[in-house]
Amino acid sequence: MDTFYDKKSRILNELIAEQMHTSSSLQMYSMDMEAVVKSRLSIAKESEVVSKLIRKNEHTGKTEEAIIAFQGIILACILPLFEIKNQCLDDSKWLSHIQQSVTITRLGLDTFKQIIANSRHTYSMFSCYIPNTKLVAISEFIVKDKSLLDNTNKNATITASNCFFTPIKQTAGLTTVDIGTELNHCRSLVKVDNANYKPTSPIIFQIGDIVKLQASLISISSKGNYTVKIILRSLVLLNRELTMEATLARMLVASSQPVSMMPLPQCLKCHNPYVGHGNLCKGHKNAVKEAADKVAG
Template sequence: KLIQLNDVTGEAEEVSIAIQGIIASCVLPPFELRSSRPNKAKQLAHARQSITITGLGSKSFDNIVQNCRHMYTMFIPEFISKYRDAGNGGAIESPALTASSCFFTPVKQASGFNVVSINPELDPHGILGKVDATKWVHTEDNKVGYYIQTSHADQNRQVDKAPKLNIGDIVEIQASMLSLPSKGTYTVKLILRSIVLLDGHLT
């Protein structure tokens, strides 16, 4: 995980990066359970909140993408040759970045995290409550904050539920960077922490 030392406390703190861009795709709550079959309910345990943003040719956004790639090299040097870039938006022609966050954490990996209730505004039909709570928990580390920029450019209003976001909306995301082992290699991912809707008037 990308961290920095607090000058006052001397403790390590997670570093978050802010990136502004245009939504190319997103998967955000509330989620739907399209089948009552048990295996569909089990798949909910792997639900993710994710968003892909692009600059559509913006030089400043392209520079951010390059800076993110550079930050990947700040992780364990001997593993660099094994890194797999998970930040690219896939088939999108313009450079893109994807940030996501799991809605649940396996109980065995949740040590040290506070378990919190799922905001009912994000799950109005109680679908996520079908997940086996003895195996999966929703922790503070799984939470994603949603905000809407107010008329004061330096102030944002937090909202309980994910605002209606469309492809083409301009947003700012906050994300942390994490390296994870994956099939003999290492994947560097952007972990979604918050989304601020800056401008949705064009959609």
């Protein structure tokens, strides 16, 4: 890991510590066994195929959906427009196969390892409510040692998705979610017709950005077994100065040589993502690296 990601990781550590003391929301970083009891977390069975993580509100005494915060660095994101699972689908089925998702990582540092451990503990709570050991792990929930660049650089990740849309027979017992603030929480989409939306403004979330996602957990039936999904409720940018877009802009200004605008990285690398683009000559690469190191320093 170079100084670019060293700085990101250091800032993220500070942000996690800050939110631990200032935020009123549940934090997965501190959600150990003792905190689960203190936060009054439990599982509510909503139907034969759906269970949800809930908490008891200490002020009202009522139960509500438990929303837990995760902090990390974006490794991958599918935000508006949405990924279409099957390109052959006709327009009438388009909304049944769209998904928003964000995958975050911590590049192997200890605070994120604690988030992973606490996530596994929260995940295991569902096993008490699911018969015959039918709770199965899925890659979307927690991925061990996901490769960032090649087979030698691997880190654990967590992925959260929005309330996914599937055929009705697969969503029995789930609350119907309209195309509204939950799907379009950034309010960056405008409706084109009955089956299509288009963005109205640029998406601010980019690979490499430091974010906090807030999510709920539900268990659903799938082919005779049960899986747990992390449901994305909101996504917040934690540091505007260290976004990929802002860093690239400062880097180009700092460079003594004119460097053409480069595309934002499509994957999170374990070294500076702004160095080594094939369309740059060696002199320009060196100028970019020096400027980037100065920005990260």
